[in-house]
Amino acid sequence: MKTIFANSVPGRPGVGPGKPTKDLTGLIPMELARAEPPGLPEVGELDVVRHLSRLSRLNFGVDSHFYPLGSCTMKYNPKFMEQVAALPGFCRLHPLIPQLRGAGHFAQGALEVIYETERLLGEITGMAGFTLHPMAGSHGELTGAMIIAAYHKDKGRTRTKVIVPDSAHGTNPASAAIAGFDVISLESKDGIIDPQALENALDEDVAAVMMTCPNTLGLFERNLPRIVELVRSVDALLYYDGANLNAIMGKMRVGDAGFDVVHLNLHKTFGTPHGGGGPGSGPVGVCTRLVDFLPVSRVVKLEDGQFFLDYDYPKSIGYVAPFYGNFGVYLKAYAYILRLGRNGLIRVSENAVLAANYLRKRLEDALDIPCNRICMHEFVASAVRQAAQGVRALDIAKALLDQGHHAPTVYFPLIIKEALMIEPTETENLTTLDQFVDDLIEILERGASNPASIQAAPLNTPVSRLDETKAARNLELTDL
Amino acid sequence: MNPDDLLYAKSHEWARISGQEALVGITDFAQQQLGDITFVELPAAGDSVTEGQEMGSIESVKAASELISPVSGTVLVVNTDLENAPEKINRDPYGAGWLVRVQLSAQPQNLLSHLQYDEIVEGSETV
């Protein structure tokens, strides 16, 4: 489609405010003023509405398509949450208001949302304290890694290493490295952490072990008690990547299980929309001995029931966000938790696991499933058999687009060849799940007899396969 | 197969040594593993490089890896053609896709013959 810039007509008016009474020269010296007006499109409101509406139709979203994208928890996003976030009392509130001496009472409702959400997340995970400041999952990881560094520093010791299993999300090693740690990769055995390998890797230089549980293969780390014991034996901390929390709500609380630091992805487990890549929200929870290191500010409830922002935590790692994180996102998650309640959240995890196992079982003959046992909320299949015939995981993904399904995550985790990582979530009905299985099996059968037909996919999408090499070699990042 | 007049590093770089100079590149196996190469970051002329140490990086659409110097010395010339045509590495890894020419400060210690390197590659492919 043509870009909006190609629709620009010089002088066509937009929807700006009324005309100013003064011109620039009376207000700002010319040497500080802009020389040329910015090259923005000159289009009318209808042009913009039509352009973006047409663009929207080129997208797959959960609202329009089944989206079994492993590790991303693309569940349905309940619409009442949008109504909550649009309440003017929240969305028009200036973040500096509670920082003005004597004006904290103007933001009591917002502070109460923060206070309550932190406590609810604490109860769900069994952690002693939470911060809502991190603005995405990876931002939560970085915050968690900085808390770990501060803890060891406070104990007066230097711990330089963080251990990350090879099945981990790429953000784990990246976050640990950016917090200043050396990353040690740990090889998995039968798809999970091998306690013996962990024991060999652990020493007095290790600050933390980062885990995802269930892990990215959708498998529960059944040696967890032993892992906790090993990590404690060197006084390292155990980090929980909450990307997969959707599998275990009410079945295991990470705090009770022995984790010291966790981050959650509210845009996964708690149903806030992914927005095409953001905004997210990545709260971090910690055990009692780490509470003092949480970022500032923190919301405190006074005896009279009033809430206020407290900055007086000398051991705090400081400011990870300008204010209190993505308020408009966790506000929706708060509403989601209130809506589902205790039993609702337990049913969420039960049905997410049920749907994943159902798909796994129905696909186990058609695809290889390297660790084919009861999985949690997702599982990883492998197209190695198909690849040998010329149909790779990527081809299968593209053919699924033609059938009107978003593709699973492909080529992740890295430890499985030709990986297809499938996470159906609890919100898809059985008709949709069955249709997906039927379509996928049909694709695999067609691929066996006519690989070229799958290699050519997709054909029904707005564009077919794009030349990524050309995009990277001849960078065209703006409309010229 | 890999040319028999070169020496190879386990990290998939090659060196063509003549007197006190070496021409350096990546192997055919390495370029195949990376796929379409989109960018190479090389040291500048005058920089010193050390055998077994990182000297730059190489990117393809879906992968990135460090370039490890197979030799020690000072960079004399850099293949500036690669800035605008990194695909030369894919097309001709042992010729037009060379990376740098190095003035050696010491003879390399850990390089392999083409036969030894062939074995490594065969081992990798069967994994």
Place this chain on the structure above:
Amino acid sequence: MPYIPHTPAEQERMLQTIGVPDINALFAEIPQELRPKRFDLPDGQDEHQVLHRLEHLAAKNNIHLVSFLGAGFYDHAIPSAVDYLTSRGEFATAYTPYQPEASQGSLQAIFEYQTAISRLLEMDFANASVYDGGTALYEAMMMAVRQTKRRKVVVDECVNPIYRRMLDCYTSNLHLDMVVVPHARGTSNMAALQAAVDGRTAALIVQNPNFFGVLEDFASLFDHGRAQGALNIISTYPLMQAILKTPGAMGADIATAEGQSLGLPLCFGGPYLGVMTCTKALIRQMPGRIVGRTTDNQGRDGFVLTLQAREQHIRRQKATSNICSNQALCAMRAIAFLCLMGPQGLADAALRCAEMAHAAARRMVKLPGVSLLNQRPFANEFAVTLPKPAYQVIHRLTQRGFLPGFPLGRYYPGLENVLLIACTEKHRREEIGILVEMLGGAL
């Protein structure tokens, strides 16, 4: 149960297919000792009950003050079409566009965002955004550290103090040499900045308009930075950029911004939009998502995420940043806003903000004991020195429905009597009159 569609019969069918007797069997791998000690959450509620609760909480926030509070975050008018368009489920409920054939809508919109932002700031390239203006500044600093392989960073004290605290937090384990150059009555101390930027400096970090609202021209300081081999980084105010000298014109290497002024509500601090732009030479150091135009195998134009080899999912611990998401829907708001306003609308809005602020300043300095903190040019925000602590005046005026600004003493010891006042195009002339009158009465 809301949002879970299975009937009991369907659940039974699924269990039979799996070959387990009941749902609990699916969780058998979780050892008893790891089971929750408690899970003490409230019962679920109907939609209307939850809405009622949230409406009650929202009503406890006072959004009816006539507010002159800005300090980096501003209450600009947002055309209704912005909300309408970005609430479309095709945009809101999509994931990061890893499957480009199914994501051309998001990808093209981000490409248009990158184009509009780089033109607004007159920089070569923009990325698809990061979390907020503060993380954008931190990422910019790290780009400079990687590019120059130096570890000294010079920061102007006129940069938003909240962002400076974020830089402190993120660099606490990185062993950088952070040098803060004190402000001079709310203006950048150019001589001191120039002296601080030397051959060891990775980055010079400044802001325009600065935190005090003052307009600066950093062109000659940037010439010095360049001569020293440092990278020049500037944090900006994108809406006001419609009329102000651009980062590109000043010779910046990296320009960042809080994009909130481009159609995002204040929303108690987020979600916001971290704008990042840079020169061509630095594009491979740029963190986050970047969209590029290419062609499909039938020769049609299309868009993809490009330069992904820099990112965490490929490079893991060697990635340029750990950032995995961007603020895509916020960037979508910004491109909708910029298109709706157009170059003229954006300039009109910026100019109206500035004329309101100048009208307020002109009248305020006639009050006894009130003066401008400095005589430097400003756009829509300015600092005035009062004869008493600013917080006392704020306290007094909020009781009468006016919030006159931000007390600079909160972040700048010694400036307890200084009030930072911001105007936007939403203010009316009558409100400026009442503000001045009330201020006079409170002194």
